[in-house]
Amino acid sequence: MLRHRAASLLTLALLGGVRAGWAAGRAPLAARGVRLQTPLMATQPGGNGNAGAGIRMVQTITTGESGATTPAKGAPLKITPGTVSDAEVLTVGEQFALDEKQLSPAALARREELLSRSYDMCKEITSHYSKTFFMGTRLFPPEKARAVWAVYAWCRRTDDIVDKPRADRTSLRTELQQWQQRLSAIWAGRPYDMIDLALADTVKNYPALSITPFEDMIKGMVMDLDQNRFETFEELYVYCYRVAGTVGLMTMPIMGTADGYTEEDALEPALALGVALQLTNILRDVGEDRHRQRIYIPQEDLRRFGVTEQALIKGVKSENYVQMLKFQIARAREWYQRAETGVAMLAPEARLPVRASLDMYSSILDKIELNNYDNFEKRAYTTKLEKLALLPGAWWKTR
Numbered sequence: 001m002l003r004h005r006a007a008s009l010l011t012l013a014l015l016g017g018v019r020a021g022w023a024a025g026r027a028p029l030a031a032r033g034v035r036l037q038t039p040l041m042a043t044q045p046g047g048n049g050n051a052g053a054g055i056r057m058v059q060t061i062t063t064g065e066s067g068a069t070t071p072a073k074g075a076p077l078k079i080t081p082g083t084v085s086d087a088e089v090l091t092v093g094e095q096f097a098l099d100e101k102q103l104s105p106a107a108l109a110r111r112e113e114l115l116s117r118s119y120d121m122c123k124e125i126t127s128h129y130s131k132t133f134f135m136g137t138r139l140f141p142p143e144k145a146r147a148v149w150a151v152y153a154w155c156r157r158t159d160d161i162v163d164k165p166r167a168d169r170t171s172l173r174t175e176l177q178q179w180q181q182r183l184s185a186i187w188a189g190r191p192y193d194m195i196d197l198a199l200a201d202t203v204k205n206y207p208a209l210s211i212t213p214f215e216d217m218i219k220g221m222v223m224d225l226d227q228n229r230f231e232t233f234e235e236l237y238v239y240c241y242r243v244a245g246t247v248g249l250m251t252m253p254i255m256g257t258a259d260g261y262t263e264e265d266a267l268e269p270a271l272a273l274g275v276a277l278q279l280t281n282i283l284r285d286v287g288e289d290r291h292r293q294r295i296y297i298p299q300e301d302l303r304r305f306g307v308t309e310q311a312l313i314k315g316v317k318s319e320n321y322v323q324m325l326k327f328q329i330a331r332a333r334e335w336y337q338r339a340e341t342g343v344a345m346l347a348p349e350a351r352l353p354v355r356a357s358l359d360m361y362s363s364i365l366d367k368i369e370l371n372n373y374d375n376f377e378k379r380a381y382t383t384k385l386e387k388l389a390l391l392p393g394a395w396w397k398t399r
Contacts (some may be wrong), residue, residue: 089197089278113308118198119146122153125195129156135387136357141349147254150198154183155217155247157195162221172225180218187211206253208263211252213249216242228294233331236298237275244281245274255354256347269342273358276335280364283328287376290315299327322373329365336362343398356394360387 095103102113125150127134133152137145155271161175182192191200203209215254220242230236248270251261282289282296289296290313302309305324312321336358343355367380 009162061076071294089191092191092197114194114197115201118194118201119149121195122146122149122198125149125156126152133357133386135384136353139353139356144254144350146198147202148251150202151247151250151254153195153216154199155250158217158221162224173222174329176218176221180215183211183214183218202254207252208253210253213246217246220246228292229299230296231299233298233300236296239296240275240278241271244278245271248274255350258347261345266342266345269339269345272335273339273342273354276332276339276358277361279328279332279335281373282362283325283332283368284364284380285375286312287315287379290376297324301327317374317376322358325368325373325375329368332365333362351398352395355398356391359390359397363390 011183073177092114095107095111102379126137130152137148140148158179161179182196185192186196186200187203189200189204191197222240223239223242230239236392249267252266252270257263257266262364286297293313295302295309297314301324302312305327306320307318307324311318341356343351343358346354363382364380365383368375371378371380
């Protein structure tokens with residue numbers, strides 16, 4: 001699911017989807033042969049943790065008592081920042097309210113050490129699960145880049161709570177409620193573990209950062225629980241906002257706006273980019289989603305082009321399906337065009353990474369066309385060299 005969000009993140013970029021190239025595939029990690037090693041406990045800050053909420057993964061991020069883990073995808077991801085107790089993480093969080101002059105040199109040095117480790121962990125998570133998005137963030141100034149990594153890491157973990165296999169949905173609702181409580185604690189300066197610590201620091205550094213889009217993303221997770229079909233595009237738009245557009249709102253205060261523009265001015269383009277990224281993810285991932293009996297393409301569009309659910313689930317690439325897919329691609333490109341107007345509204349240092357991310361992600365639509373509209377068996381993606389080749393054009397467009 002984060003795949004969709006991830007995009008978001010990118011978008012976010014714009015104004016700044018998880019589910020974020022935003023990142024990894026939407027299919028639960030366990031369904032792809034990934035076993036659970038140690039669950040991330042989503043309990044109240046300072047607790048030992050026994051709720052079982054969290055990310056399904058193999059490699060472990062060692063954080064002491066918190067026992068946080070991060071998902072395995074492809075090559076092993078190993079992050080070992082050393083032993084850090086939950087109590088020490090919480091203490092560092094509470095120090096945010098203090099003036100640095102009130103801290104001893106030793107306490108200040110330890111705080112900076114833990115913050116550095118925390119941001120490095122978020123960086124590793126971002127680079128491992130969303131290479132396209134990570135490449136875009138490397139174009140930001142260091143302070144903004146690590147703040148965006150902190151946001152991405154939170155979105156990644158949120159998404160994995162939903163995607164992990166479970167016997168029933170009741171436990172998931174409970175875990176999401178606990179995750180919401182944990183989010184509120186982060187805003188109160190009470191991080192639960194090392195990865196939360198980076199987001200808590202980001203909240204401190206960017207006071208305009210609102211908790212609302214983070215809460216809305218959690219609502220999007222609940223929506224994914226209850227709904228696997230969308231009757232109209234209007235319904236799909238709400239989903240796109242919650243799982244992708246929210247990322248733009250999360251990162252907008254980090255990106256900043258150009259002179260003469262406000263965040264309110266940039267809001268519509270930011271949301272448009274989130275929708276565009278999410279629509280791109282949906283079209284790219286039709287082949288994977290059908291195996292999970294999920295259809296994100298609006299039912300009204302299937303009927304309009306004479307495509308049945310049964311044919312889509314079976315992966316029948318008929319002429320009707322191709323025409324319907326062309327319509328969906330054209331719609332996604334319209335949303336990218338709306339988003340483009342917002343690039344000039346961003347602070348100068350944010351324009352290139354956002355423009356580059358927009359160009360890189362929209363090129364996935366070109367790949368679907370080059371694959372002769374076969375998104376059942378062929379995955380559309382751009383190579384690293386192709387992404388690099390897009391940078392000069394992105395730079396020129398922001399001049």
